[in-house]
Amino acid sequence: xxxxxxxxxxxxxxxxxxxxxxxxxxxxxxxxxxxxxxxxxxxxxxxxxxxxxxxxxxxxxxxxxxxxxxxxxxxxxxxxxxxxxxxxxxxxxxxxxxxxxxxxxxxxxxxxxxxxxxxxxxxxxxxxxxxxxxxxxxxxxxxxxxxxxxxxxxxxxxxxxxxxxxxxxxxxxxxxxxxxxxxxxxxxxxxxxxxxxxxxxxxxxxxxxxxxxxxxxxxxx
Numbered sequence: 623x624x625x626x627x628x629x630x631x632x633x634x635x636x637x638x639x640x641x642x643x644x645x646x647x648x649x650x651x652x653x654x655x656x657x658x659x660x661x662x663x664x665x666x667x668x669x670x671x672x673x674x675x676x677x678x679x680x681x682x683x684x685x686x687x688x689x690x691x692x693x694x695x696x697x698x699x700x701x702x703x704x705x706x707x708x709x710x711x712x713x714x715x716x717x718x719x720x721x722x723x724x725x726x727x728x729x730x731x732x733x734x735x736x737x738x739x740x741x742x743x744x745x746x747x748x749x750x751x752x753x754x755x756x757x758x759x760x761x762x763x764x765x766x767x768x769x770x771x772x773x774x775x776x777x778x779x780x781x782x783x784x785x786x787x788x789x790x791x792x793x794x795x796x797x798x799x800x801x802x803x804x805x806x807x808x809x810x811x812x813x814x815x816x817x818x819x820x821x822x823x824x825x826x827x828x829x830x831x832x833x834x835x836x837x838x839x840x841x842x843x
Contacts, residue, residue, distance in 0.1 A: 701790060704819055715770060723778045725772060729769070735764065763817075766817060
């Protein structure tokens with residue numbers, strides 16, 4: 623049976639469409655899919671680059687603060703060292719005594735005690751809520767009781783007490799008694815200094831004699 627011209631035309635169109643469709647699925651479509659994937663990967667890389675640039679900017683800002691942070695870390699290491707440091711404390715007290723014009727007759731450094739965080743519900747009514755920090759625990763923080771007896775003029779002794787409280791080593795004065803004899807005054811000062819174990823460092827030895835310090839006697843010269 624002979625096919626008419628119209629039928630052949632339809633067949634030709636179908637064949638051409640089939641060839642075009644086959645070329646699309648076999649050639650163009652995979653290339654377009656690859657381009658889409660490439661564009662998506664490029665967009666992800668650009669986002670990652672932006673994040674890295676922001677992180678670099680933040681690191682540069684922190685780097686600019688490094689000197690100040692190291693200085694502050696050194697100050698804190700002196701204020702709350704990783705050991706009792708009784709000998710250094712005695713030398714500091716003698717320097718303060720000379721600077722303020724008083725005489726130290728005795729210094730006592732007792733064994734340290736482990737810090738105990740406040741127990742919930744044990745606060746005194748009306749008192750401010752004690753500050754706590756989960757990084758400060760009984761395992762790494764030690765309180766060291768100290769006593770100092772000094773003689774001199776009233777104003778000089780007041781200056782000495784102030785210097786003790788504001789010196790390089792952090793000391794909390796918790797008690798003070800005074801007496802007088804012929805115009806000379808004597809202050810008996812009691813307080814607490816502190817030691818903090820650094821991460822990865824050795825535990826703080828709570829014994830006052832651990833560094834060779836005399837725990838009750840005249841100030842060292």
